[in-house]
Amino acid sequence: MSRRPGQHPEWCAHRHRCGFGEHRAEPITLDAPGLGRVILTRVQASDGREHAEVRLTVALAATETVARQQLMALTNDLDTVLSRAVYASKRPARRAA
Template structure:
């Protein structure tokens, strides 16, 4: 393993230096960098929180936390969860297309 992979640094960054988008401070630990989270709030329905992260090995990813209001009726809530799981699969596929193409 080379030094770049162990420290999570990319060419051009000095030790202890953060990328432009990094929020710094307590958000960065164990060699990773984290941006300020972006929150999308739909009152009464749900909320999504997206955070850009560069892991200690240099790999970047988006961390997504999703909160969705479920119906009180159990069969309807299960149907919502099934639809959500299906839609998330499509979202992940669409979001990763560019990185998969680039790696090939």
């Protein structure tokens, strides 16, 4: 996709969200009250490469042992998510019928 310098992608939120040569979409927020929150933002860096920025907040148990178990499970789950995303980006694009 080619754009002139200064042009925004169609998904870009414009205004104050763009800076330092990058473009940012409006964040998508998923709330699970009392449990946590996920904020997902599409970003195009100044070099043109796109990525998803993911911020995750998770409520931890008050007990240290349980909190550590939660963190280990979260680490394993995030590894799975990252592996799936990388795998998906390496698959050939599907052709339209």
